[in-house]
Amino acid sequence: MHPSTFTLAVFLGVCGVRAQTTVIPSNSFSSIATFEQYWNYLYPWGSDHNGAARMVGSSSDHSHINAASNTLTLIATPTSNAVPPTSTANPHPAIHYASGTVYAKSQITVTASASYTLYGEFSSPTAVGTWPAFWLTAVAGWPPETDIGEWKGTANNWFNTFNTSSIVRSDLVAWPTDLSFHSLQAVLTAESNGADVRIDFSMDGVHKATQYGAGFVGKALWLIIDLQMEGSSGSPGPGGTTTYKVRNLKVTHT
Numbered sequence: 001m002h003p004s005t006f007t008l009a010v011f012l013g014v015c016g017v018r019a020q021t022t023v024i025p026s027n028s029f030s031s032i033a034t035f036e037q038y039w040n041y042l043y044p045w046g047s048d049h050n051g052a053a054r055m056v057g058s059s060s061d062h063s064h065i066n067a068a069s070n071t072l073t074l075i076a077t078p079t080s081n082a083v084p085p086t087s088t089a090n091p092h093p094a095i096h097y098a099s100g101t102v103y104a105k106s107q108i109t110v111t112a113s114a115s116y117t118l119y120g121e122f123s124s125p126t127a128v129g130t131w132p133a134f135w136l137t138a139v140a141g142w143p144p145e146t147d148i149g150e151w152k153g154t155a156n157n158w159f160n161t162f163n164t165s166s167i168v169r170s171d172l173v174a175w176p177t178d179l180s181f182h183s184l185q186a187v188l189t190a191e192s193n194g195a196d197v198r199i200d201f202s203m204d205g206v207h208k209a210t211q212y213g214a215g216f217v218g219k220a221l222w223l224i225i226d227l228q229m230e231g232s233s234g235s236p237g238p239g240g241t242t243t244y245k246v247r248n249l250k251v252t253h254t
């Protein structure tokens, strides 16, 4: 071992600190090329989910999903079908918007030796019918689900953790409606029982809530950023363009 490596190892050992590994660096939204190294277009399961937006985007279409200046921009625009199509996902709402969603190529799996920290700065619409989010959901089955950012058409962000579809803890924090950027952070750590995950949520550097996910240890999660519309955020949604921005996003694990 090189002496300086030895010194570092002793230092980390004494402090009980584990080295951090970057999963998604803070420049993943610096260009389309960098974006495509770390993110995929749409949801892991396709273009539709539980709201009125059908997601549109690919390496040749950045009208609803774009990345530049370390900022991801998702844009929803109303569609004008005389007979709207319906979502292919439950509960099959009518599609009234074209919008954007991305998900991280790396899955997130909290274990006894891997705690995760997720950080980002969000300019989030809060108008009725706008339903942006920044969330983790199970790769196999459901739940686990933890929502770090979820805005449901009011001046609040919701932190949520689902143990089952009906056992959910939600903590609401007031969110400014002026589209200014505010940071959110979640730290996910395995509990000593080896089964449950503790999630500590902060906004603008201030700790706001702690929640626990039953049996989340070892379960692979997708990280999704989406601009869904209507659904849980009310309807009708905006008649014009809605923009949701996320910048300086970073994911690390120990």
Ligand SMILES: *[C@@H]1O[C@H](CO)[C@@H](O)[C@H](O)[C@H]1NC(C)=O
Residues within 6 Å of the ligand: 163, 167, 168, 169, 196, 212, 213, 214, 215
């Ligand atoms: C979910 O399960 C965890 C672990 O048992 C528990 O601490 C937490 O209170 C549960 N959440 C709710 C909303 O009951």
